[in-house]
Amino acid sequence: MQVIKDCYIDPEYFEPISECADAFDMECENPGSEWPWNIISMNATAYSCGAICRVGDEIEHNHSAEELAMCKRLASEIAELAQDISWGAHSASIVAPSPFYVVANIGAEVPQEFDENLIRRIFGGTIYPPAKILIEPLEECGEWWAYVIGGFDSNDEDNDNFLQTWHDMIAWFHKQPELHxxxxxxxxxxxxxxxxxxxxxxxxxxxxxxxxxxxxxxxNRVVEA
Known part of the structure; x- marks a missing residue:
């Protein structure tokens, strides 16, 4: 088995949520804090394996090259399918979603589902501690789905294409035998x-x-202004 240990800091990978780590010159509101006016630590960064951490953190890199390649392939595949998706009619900024992956170390425990602790661990402890994290099944229901479709006119023909892309994206996730x-x-x-x-x-x-x-x-990121 080929093992990857030489992962490197990858600013381009982190770019999709870089604004979430930007205090927008409001550091004076909470001097010395990692989160003066932002939800992701100003010290956050990401590696080529997808691992998120603070700049200077020492983290283990012991990845299967095959697993890394599969994660990149799957993430790129779904990003291409979902490139025209809008992540919420109420967002003040509309950008295309980007591939996301955090490659596990060899022999790591395999979670069966997501919970808040897992999400915070995936983000390397960089999420603002009081922040609410809402996790829902990837299905066409719940708060997240209401947010996605909120504000769209059901009589607009363009919305048929919008909804079909979401249908296709959700179906893709559930059709992959490698995923749960x-x-x-x-x-x-x-x-x-x-x-x-x-x-x-x-x-x-x-x-x-x-x-x-x-x-x-x-x-991706949304702007609620």
Whole structure:
């Protein structure tokens, strides 16, 4: 088995949620804090294997090359399918979702489903501690689905294409034999923490777990201004 241990910092991979780590010159609101006006730590970064951590953190890299290649393939495949998806009619910024993967180390425990502790671990402890994390099944129901379709006119022909792309994306996740635990994850909401942290740029992810315990899917950001 080929083992990957030489992962490197990859700013381009982190870019889809880089604004979630930007305090937008509001550091004075909470001097010395990692989260003065943002939901992801200002010190956050990501590696080529997808691992998220703080700059300077020492983390283990012991990945199967085959698992890494599979995660990148799956994430790229779903990102291409979902490139025209809008992640919420109410977002003040519309950008295409990007491939997401965090490749497990060899022999890692394999979760069966997502919970808040797992999401915080995937983000390397960089999520604002008081932030609400909502995890729901990746199905056409629940709060996340209401957010996605909210504000769209059901009589608009363009919305048929919009909804079909979402149908196709959700179906893709459930058809992959390598994946389980499919979920949609919302990290943070407006207002985040009105008295202490007025962040308004929040991560949104569609995720699943591989048989080896890696996490793959899509990530993006929404702006609730």
């Amino acid at each position: 635990g499919q979920a949609f994850v919302q990290i943070g909401e407006d207002m985040l923490h009105e008295d202490d942290n007025g962040a308004c740029v929040f991560p949104r992810l569609a995720l699943a777990i591989t048989k080896a315990g890696s996490v793959v899917g899509l990530w």
